[in-house]
Amino acid sequence: MAKKGKAKAVNKSEVDTGRGVIKHNALAALVTSKVFKPQVVKAKKGKGSFKRNNKHAGQESYLIAA
Numbered sequence: 001m002a003k004k005g006k007a008k009a010v011n012k013s014e015v016d017t018g019r020g021v022i023k024h025n026a027l028a029a030l031v032t033s034k035v036f037k038p039q040v041v042k043a044k045k046g047k048g049s050f051k052r053n054n055k056h057a058g059q060e061s062y063l064i065a066a
Contacts, residue, residue: 018034
């Protein structure tokens with residue numbers, strides 16, 4: 001029979017900041033990490049929703065083609 005090893009205890013209160021081991025000033029490292037990055041949501045209706053897309057994107061101009 002094989003011996004069963006002890007499972008390592010994982011601290012569930014840790015937050016993945018993407019910085020590795022934080023030695024000091026954990027709050028500043030947390031605030032400047034990707035966890036607190038503001039998320040910009042583009043409006044779909046109303047002010048700020050207008051998009052200027054090129055109508056003929058990817059096509060060369062008439063003067064160059066002629």
